[in-house]
Amino acid sequence: MGIEPTNSLTTKTHELRRNRFAFVMSMCIVSPMKAYLSEDFPWACHAVTPVTNFTMFNHTKLIQCEGVASYYDRLQSVQVIRVVLDFAGQPPIPPDKCISSLLLGLPGVFFYPDSIRNILCSYVEMDYKTFQSYMTMLFASTVWYSNAGLCITATYLKRKHKECSFSEVDPTLVAFAATLYSPVAVWMGGNIDFMLAAFHVLFKIPVSAELVDYQFDGDGLSILYTMAVASLPVMYGFYMPKMSKFTRLMPWSGKPDNSPENYGSFSYNSLKVRWMSEL
Template sequence: MPVSRVHVVPGPSNAAPPLFAVGRNYFAFGVSIIMLLNIASMPMKAYLSEHPPWAAQPPPPTYANDSDFNIKTLAHMQAAYNASTLPATAHFFDDSAHNTQVMRYVLILLHSPILVNDCRDRFLVGLPSVLFYGAGIRSVLCAFAAANHSSPSDGTWDRRGACMYITYFSMAIGHQCVWLRAGNELDGSSTSSHDTYTLVAAHTVYTYYAFHSLKFVYRIGISLLTLHLMWTNFYVHCRQVETLLRRRGHRANLCAQSHWRYEVLYGDPTAIILMHPGVATAFFVDCWLSAEVISLVIPRASQSADVDVMLLAFMYLSRTVWFAYATVCLTASYLKRHHKEHLFYEVDPTIIAVATTFYGPAVTWAMGHMGPLLAAYHYLFEFTLSASRREYVVEGSVPSMLYSISIGFIPLVYGFVGALCRRHRSRRVLSSVASLYGSFRYNGIKTQAMFTVLQWMHPDKKMTVPETGGTVYGLFRRNARYKRSPTISFRSADCFVYCYKDNVLVERIRLTLLESLDCNESTPTLAIRNTKTAPQYSFNQLVDVAPPAIVRAPKPSEWCL
């Protein structure tokens, strides 16, 4: 009897289609995350120099009147900080337990008496914490400088001094006392002397538990907001790049998945968050919520006797880079509103940060060492005060505006002057085959450095291959109206995709967020429209023709070539 043979016929397969291999460059990803954490943690960096709210001191005592404050506070400070209580040779002493810093400076009076009108330029400039010398302190010191110190009969200046409230929008944030001691306390010769005195400047800041607790919560809120915006405006879209490549490859209708693999290099999202108006405003406000600490740090930055203290002060003042970022953010809004984008040459955020690191301390030093600038600040400190209060109070709200403008001024000069010079600057020729705008070299300083290190670590990535993308930058150069942000460069936020076929690098792709592009939909002559041309890539493709158009990707994407 014949044996029947049964053949199993395979049914329809439920297996998922093969996927493209996609890897993440963890060096670039690590740099990106470091930039993220740097921005997100910046509000909390303030506590390198500030006390947390739980370490707040008791509120300052109250006095019957300003004269009573001056007499009692001066006596208290002189008893607390003198040759017996301070380190023998210390120019600078930080009494962190009482939120007080003391600076000492030896005066050797070998010159003839100085007229009161010349006092600021010939005597006050360069003295410790001179920026906060209100009218009461200046009266004592200028009378001292005008006195004849050629004979011992003038030793009555010992212990003479004055104290001033430091206020900010009328709220007392601290006080400063300055007094004279006969002799040189720094070398131990504190005996009475007619021509040698030690000037002592003691600066105390006030802390209020409720206010500092609210500030602490506010800073946590800024950090969380920054992390949220970074995730929703950048990292979600980076993950979308990986998903699209894994499912579709870099080109439309790409076959032979097993032959292709991709490596994704994340960009630096710093510029995206810097130009967010809410974040820039929040950081700007955060800086001036600590006006009392800035008043403490500025004298530290202007002295050079204790280098460690000076460098720590510079680190704290680096937070004032947000004055510059807020300025360029505000300028961008003005330029966009008036269609003057071409008047400004966009600034690399790293250049702003580095320039402010050096320029900020230079401005701080100049405020206490240049007579005309010091005079301007002294005038502004008293500008809003009545005549009766100027002897006992300096008000910091108006000077803080000048200080903010001084820091924010430098990127504006760079941007407006750079726009004038751009037409005279020749283009760099990158290579015979590389696209100018598609190359990693057309990038911010920080990103160029990252790619240089990456190529040093992996020499195979230096291969000369076609580079696609960056079309938006050619469009920006042709017409700045298409820039979403005309003041800050977004180039470092771009992602790069290395395309490998059979394990050989064959193409580099530069992807730019559409968020950086202003499609000018309200201006028909400039509006960027969608074209029905069949897509060649898995990402949006900007076609820089007249008028420009966008070839939409087969699947929704926030990136374009």
């Protein structure tokens, strides 16, 4: 005889399952704390006083790094290394040889991010003449200022019916002239004393008195430079009809204004048209 087992007498088993949602949430919460394995806790850092002027910065920050190639900021837990790189006379290095010809042996090169490597490789990729050509191309783009000045002047003269008082200015010659005098104007601003002093004054005018030692505003100088570049061909167009009596580059009727009959003369054409017609 025996007792037939029933469901109530069987052993209950418990299945162990992992809660994926709780696991992911716990990792998200704990992961930021991993940074404090090598960093100080937020409550352990001292408050940093913001630097409000250059004098305070020089006495508090800059003086700590004078003549020091490596500096450890314990307050911020940051290590800073400074290296002076002299590229004077450095021949151009192609990008594929930047690592083998430039980066090898530099202090801390292991920790150079992509941004630092790209800056160094791009700098030595081009020589000084290339930088000069880029600057020339930049200044040559100012030809649009001259063309804009001519277009505005032409619109005004046509509306007032005073086209006869303005000499034709060839756009091709304007492009060549702007390529030459725009870099010269910038060079004069940085190498002639009174022009440099005037530029410094223009930089300070829009800035408030309390910020004049730390900020400058280049809007006024940019507007003045644009107007100066644009006004040169316009001044030439107004000046040449008055000088035609002496230069004979244009017909002159003996009166303050040229007569309409003179505008059919060959000498009234622009310099480029007359030169091409003589070929």
